[in-house]
């Protein structure tokens with residue numbers, strides 16, 4: 010079975026590498042030539058367009074920034090659906106609006122192509138380790154056909170419901186992550202300005218109820234003053250925009266998400282859109298005029 014992989018960024022490139030390590034034969038494509046060169050060097054086939062990729066493969070994985078890019082790659086000129094054979098499967102692993110997943114799956118079905126949405130959580134380290142959490146929406150029989158492939162990229166793979174349910178679950182995940190980072194930031198700025206060493210605070214609380222995966226992933230980065238992405242603030246803005254739109258469409262007010270969205274917007278205006286989302290703490294630091302860092 011041949012796999013196409015489109016979108017070789019921070020996440021897609023290591024995910025594609027893990028599939029190759031597992032013995033799958035890949036054809037890859039990105040608008041950026043650099044990662045294509047790297048993967049072709051490792052033995053992947055070079056795709057010249059999404060259409061070319063889908064003509065040469067049976068399962069096409071996309072790992073792109075947001076809904077417009079996924080729409081363009083699947084529905085656009087020289088897109089996946091121009092080349093895909095009947096019976097092919099599209100696995101969209103990007104985090105996009107659930108309504109767009111449903112729209113794309115309907116268009117794919119008209120061509121006899123199945124689609125599942127399978128966004129991920131865990132960030133670049135887990136993409137590299139092949140231990141992502143994967144949240145899937147789609148038909149059970151299509152999920153079953155894709156399971157072994159997903160299992161090479163993730164260690165927790167959950168069918169959440171019909172098409173779009175993966176991205177709905179991902180929106181839930183993104184609200185929880187953003188608000189966790191904000192809570193961590195607000196509290197550590199307070200503790201630090203009150204005169205307690207932030208690393209000591211982290212060690213003291215990480216085993217208790219305030220401990221979390223967010224704390225373990227992000228506090229070390231903050232203490233090192235390392236805000237390289239990781240997960241870019243611009244992408245988190247995109248996810249919260251999708252969360253707010255989806256919530257309002259179905260009549261769910263999400264006030265705390267509105268607050269963190271505005272904090273992210275302020276950071277973007279401040280030139281930090283491509284920083285890791287742990288840079289949320291810099292919003293609080295700026296207000297309190299203090300930096301949270303490791304004691305020398």
Ligand code: NAD
Nearest residue numbers: 016017018019020021039040041074103104132133239240
């Ligand atoms: P990224 O910006 O590093 O990578 C996106 C890739 O898509 C780039 O290589 C870009 O060149 C390519 N691309 C964009 N438009 C294209 C097009 N029209 N045709 C072909 N290629 C195109 O982003 P990322 O961090 O890898 O994230 C990808 C997706 O995964 C996003 O939806 C993001 O929200 C999600 N995600 C990211 C993380 C993370 O920690 N980075 C974690 C979980 C989920």
